[in-house]
Amino acid sequence: MASKLSLTPMKTMIATCLVLAVVGWTAPARAEGKYQVTGIERAxxxxxxxxxxxxxYPDExxxxxxxxxxxxKLNAGCRPVFIEGLRRRGIPMIDGGAFTIGTHHG
Incomplete structure (x- = not known):
């Protein structure tokens, strides 16, 4: 019987590569890819x-x-991490979300 959500090694590798390409922020060592994605962002x-x-994939x-x-559509764990990464990189949101450059309240 197949599990409801199983990541094959190939899907895991693709997922890791995709997340490595997602927006990153300045963080401790081990950030990778063009956008310096951190382990926190990847997770x-x-x-x-x-x-x-x-x-x-593979276009970052x-x-x-x-x-x-x-x-x-991002899950509750990803969305704030992703948005913070955009803020730190100076990359605006493009879906009409609540964040735009210069409106950080915190």
Missing amino acids: ACESDAVALCSAT DALLACMRLNVS
């Missing part, structure tokens, strides 16, 4: 990157655009 957003944006810019377009 928070891996499932959303696979579910929403796997067709964009296309993945970022996909995640930005789908920010309202």
Whole structure:
């Protein structure tokens, strides 16, 4: 009997690569990829990157655009981490979300 949610090694590898391409912020060592994605971001957003944006792999810019377009669909663990990454990188949201450059309240 198959489990409801199982990531095969290939899906896990693709998910990891996708998340590595997602927006990152300045963080301790081990950040990877063009956008310097951290382990925290990878853990928070891996499932959303696979579910929403796997067709964009391996194009990091296309993945970022996909995640930005789908920010309202990100899970409760990923969304704030992703938005904070956008803020730290100076990358605006593009789905009409609550955050725009210069409106950080915290």
